[in-house]
Amino acid sequence: MSELLVEKTDYLAPAARGELSILNGDGDTKLTWDANNEDEVEAAETMFEELLAKGFQAFEVSDEKEKGGKGKMIRKFDPKAQRIIMSPRIGGG
DSSP, X not given: OOTTTEEOOXXXXXXXXXXXXXXXXXXXXXXXXETTOHHHHHHHHHHHHHHHHTTEEEEEESOXXXXXXXXXXXXXXXXXXXXXXXEEOOOOO
């Protein structure tokens, strides 16, 4: 993971910033980026693509102020997204 941006937090990123929330065995790891900073966007997009390649699913959450706010599955990184949650796929059977 990018050393530059990975941190554990319990706050909502400001509107000009995006947040990639990674759910895994370590808990909830957050990577944030400024949509106006090309290096930060590139680092977040790289992490997004790496996690998709590992079988993670991505969901863009549009309204963080409401618990259980609606989200949609995405397959392409959007640097303007406020929050993207990534989780490993869960098999059933």
